[in-house]
Amino acid sequence: MSSLERFGGDREMRIGNAERDALADLLRASVDQGYLDLNEYEKRVDVVMAAKSVGEAAPALVDLPAYHKILDADEPEKLGTPDWIKWLWFGISIPIGINLGVWLILLFTIGAVYFWPAWVVAPLVVVATALTLAERTIIRPAEERKRRERLRRKRNSR
Template sequence: MRAGDSDRQRVADQLKAALDEGRLDLNEYDERVQRAYAARTYGDFDGLLDDLPGAVPVQHAQMQPHTPPPAPRQPMPVKPEQHHGRHTFGSALTAFLVCTLIWAITSFTSGHAYYFWPAWVLIPVVITAVGALTDRNRRIR
């Protein structure tokens, strides 16, 4: 089958890219470009691109072309008026209650009351409760 001008130009462009990447020296590039522009049929292109990466047609390549992974989905933005600190307060309160339960079980099974260390976990609960109340007061006004 006869080759057209666009086919010759495509091969010449691929050879130019190979020259720019340092895969061909100037003499080899010049020789191959002359052969590409003198090509009359597709068979005349044989050997011009065979030893260059990315220039072999996909159906003849042993490696598959790279397909980028799909873009990650962006989370929905939370509007400030939708988030009231309830989740943070609930998490802190749950942690305090679990720690208090552990303290109670260990104190009960040992027969005497240990130091009430869950009080340290109560500090974030108080801070988030105060933050939630002040936020609520701002929204009411």
């Protein structure tokens, strides 16, 4: 997958004059930094200016470090597990641990004991699992959409 595919998401996505000009500026900066000579610059600018889609412009840019720096700076970091999910699971582990500890003490002191901690463990695990699944399937995708939209607006404002 080329860098332009990551940027555009689709090799067939059309680019306009503003994108072509920005890419030509990037090529010009690459000449100034010594990555391209003037002959190669002219060939690449011709490719970029003739490009109608992301896929057509990709060959002129994919090997330039400056282009990769721009793309890497614009890519949002992946969302990790939110702190509230971590604290939720830590929080339910405390009463579960206490109940299992008491049950084990009773088991080893008086013998076979009914597994009553299940009445504590089951509801806590069900609620924590439901909240975790809601975060993964509803909240996280909504946050990702918002972040992609902010990034798209930021790119379009340039």
